Amino acid sequence: xDVVIKHLYKSFGDNHVLRGVNLSxxxxxxxxIVGGSGAGKSVLLKLxxxxxxxxxxxxxxxxxxxxxxxxxxxxxxxxxxGLVFQTGGLLNSLTVGENIALPLKEHRIGTRREIEKxxxxxxxxxxxxxxxxEMPSHLSGGMRKRVSIARVLALNPNMILYDEPTAGLDPxxxxxxxxxxxxxxxxxxxxxxxxxxxxxxxxxxxDTVCMLHKGVIIESGKPExxxxxxxxxxxxxxxxxxx
Amino acid sequence: MVxxxxxTEDIFAQLFETSGGILVLFFTSIAxxxxxxxxxxxxxxxxxxxxxxxxxxxxxxxxxxxxxxALESGLELKELGLEHIVASIVAFSMMREMGPVIxxxxxxxRVGAGMAAELGTMTVNEEVDALRSMGINxxxxxxxxxxxxxxxxxxxxxxxxxxxxxxxxxxxxSALLGIASEQFMHNVFRALEFSDITFGLSKTVVFGAMYSxxxxxxxxxxxxxxxxxxxxxxxxxxxxxxxxxxxxYFIGRFFG
Ligand SMILES: Nc1ncnc2c1ncn2[C@@H]1O[C@H](COP(=O)(O)OP(=O)(O)O)[C@@H](O)[C@H]1O
Ligand SMILES: [Mg+2]
Numbered sequence: 001x002d003v004v005i006k007h008l009y010k011s012f013g014d015n016h017v018l019r020g021v022n023l024s025x026x027x028x029x030x031x032x033i034v035g036g037s038g039a040g041k042s043v044l045l046k047l048x049x050x051x052x053x054x055x056x057x058x059x060x061x062x063x064x065x066x067x068x069x070x071x072x073x074x075x076x077x078x079x080x081x082g083l084v085f086q087t088g089g090l091l092n093s094l095t096v097g098e099n100i101a102l103p104l105k106e107h108r109i110g111t112r113r114e115i116e117k118x119x120x121x122x123x124x125x126x127x128x129x130x131x132x133x134e135m136p137s138h139l140s141g142g143m144r145k146r147v148s149i150a151r152v153l154a155l156n157p158n159m160i161l162y163d164e165p166t167a168g169l170d171p172x173x174x175x176x177x178x179x180x181x182x183x184x185x186x187x188x189x190x191x192x193x194x195x196x197x198x199x200x201x202x203x204x205x206x207d208t209v210c211m212l213h214k215g216v217i218i219e220s221g222k223p224e225x226x227x228x229x230x231x232x233x234x235x236x237x238x239x240x241x242x243x
Numbered sequence: 244m245v246x247x248x249x250x251t252e253d254i255f256a257q258l259f260e261t262s263g264g265i266l267v268l269f270f271t272s273i274a275x276x277x278x279x280x281x282x283x284x285x286x287x288x289x290x291x292x293x294x295x296x297x298x299x300x301x302x303x304x305x306x307x308x309x310x311x312x313a314l315e316s317g318l319e320l321k322e323l324g325l326e327h328i329v330a331s332i333v334a335f336s337m338m339r340e341m342g343p344v345i346x347x348x349x350x351x352x353r354v355g356a357g358m359a360a361e362l363g364t365m366t367v368n369e370e371v372d373a374l375r376s377m378g379i380n381x382x383x384x385x386x387x388x389x390x391x392x393x394x395x396x397x398x399x400x401x402x403x404x405x406x407x408x409x410x411x412x413x414x415x416x417s418a419l420l421g422i423a424s425e426q427f428m429h430n431v432f433r434a435l436e437f438s439d440i441t442f443g444l445s446k447t448v449v450f451g452a453m454y455s456x457x458x459x460x461x462x463x464x465x466x467x468x469x470x471x472x473x474x475x476x477x478x479x480x481x482x483x484x485x486x487x488x489x490x491x492y493f494i495g496r497f498f499g
Contacts, residue, residue, distance in 0.1 A: 046372070049376060051372050051375055051376060071375075072380075075375070075378050075379075075380055076378060077378075078375070078376055078377065078378040079377070079378035081376075082376075082377075083376040085369055085372070085373060085376075087368070087369055089368075089369045089370065089372065089373030089376070090370070090373070091365075091370050091373065091374075092365075092368065092370065102377070102379070103377040103378070103379065106377070106379045106384065107378065107379075108281070151377075155377065
């Protein structure tokens with residue numbers, strides 16, 4: 001799946017968050033989006049899957065402009081796109097296992113036995129074995145994030161958007177997640193967008209790095225180019241993450 | 244002056260948006276009934292919430308409403324020597340008016356407020372967005388079971404409150420007016436016609452549909468922030484209560 005965003009605008013009242021974002025995400029590549037807190041990274045991810053509606057601009061998913069579709073038309077498209085929410089987005093009334101099984105059950109994919117198998121497999125993959133019957137409210141932030149990733153993987157998406165997937169994880173676990181993101185991308189060709197603050201992972205996983213600043217993408221390039229960017233804002237941003 | 248006009252304009256725009264949104268949610272919830280089969284677990288859970296869990300409150304309120312109607316009308320009528328018609332007054336008013344309205348109001352305050360708070364919390368916690376992100380329709384998953392559970396259970400709950408209320412009326416009548424409860428019940432059954440029952444129960448369906456949809460709508464449109472859920476819950480109850488009374492008047496006016 002590829003994404004092309006043209007002249008995207010989004011405001012909340014007087015808060016002009018995005019002011020003309022242009023961005024292309026290539027099929028099968030990992031695109032990392034960086035930017036200060038409150039820059040609009042989460043808003044951008046939500047716009048890409050149509051959870052929020054832009055004020056202006058176009059968003060093409062595989063050539064289809066989703067800003068022209070209504071919610072009922074977008075819903076089925078989302079089955080093949082996963083979003084790992086910054087806050088996890090788990091259903092608090094369901095157990096960990098039920099959360100992962102939810103999309104499968106609701107879309108009637110697989111028998112009960114098959115669903116159980118998929119749930120167990122994803123739990124194992126995310127290092128959550130035995131947490132099946134825990135309630136999300138009893139989990140740490142990092143664990144909720146992993147459950148959220150497990151739930152996204154249940155539907156075998158073509159594209160996954162990760163909103164700060166390693167925030168709140170200890171370094172070894174963060175590295176595991178990075179490896180998992182790369183593995184899914186390389187092995188299954190999952191188109192990937194990652195929002196992160198983690199300098200390590202930026203340069204480890206990215207094919208392309210983009211920086212969102214003051215409502216526009218001010219820099220976009222290969223990790224090496226990005227690292228040596230002459231743009232002051234980028235330099236300062238990298239410097240701040242380094243220290 | 245201009246500011247005032249602008250403000251009025253805003254209020255009307257908001258009003259149209261809200262009522263439009265509520266109507267859309269109403270028709271979608273009706274249409275989504277075709278998926279009720281795969282959501283039976285949710286429907287049953289909500290039916291338990293709307294019906295069973297409200298029984299204690301409905302009993303108490305139904306009982307006292309019947310007692311009050313008997314008391315107020317009974318003392319007056321006794322002076323006129325007409326205390327034998329107290330039974331029909333209690334039966335009529337409980338079945339056609341007090342039962343449906345009072346039960347709907349306490350349900351709006353308890354069940355409706357609960358729906359608004361629950362969906363409001365889910366909205367603020369991005370749980371609703373998470374459903375949408377998985378391609379799950381939140382109206383089908385969250386609103387439809389609540390709506391149909393209310394439509395199914397509200398008449399039952401009302402019927403129960405009516406029976407308790409009539410019983411309360413008979414207690415008061417026998418204690419204060421010296422009417423034997425067999426005599427009272429005999430008069431009740433003679434007074435009530437089938438059309439009274441269908442009229443009363445039809446009203447409960449309308450009221451139930453209104454408060455469940457209004458409450459779900461308020462929940463789903465909750466704004467982020469600390470006071471968001473509280474505000475939605477309050478609005479759900481206030482709007483539901485108002486609309487129940489308005490609808491009650493117009494139903495009485497045109498169909499009564
Ligand atoms: N649903 C919303 N309603 C109002 N304002 C919002 C909403 N979502 C995000 N914002 C605002 O948009 C700005 C960008 O938020 P966000 O995308 O979460 O930033 P970040 O880059 O840290 O992820 C913030 O000022 C935030 O308050
Ligand atoms: Mg964010």
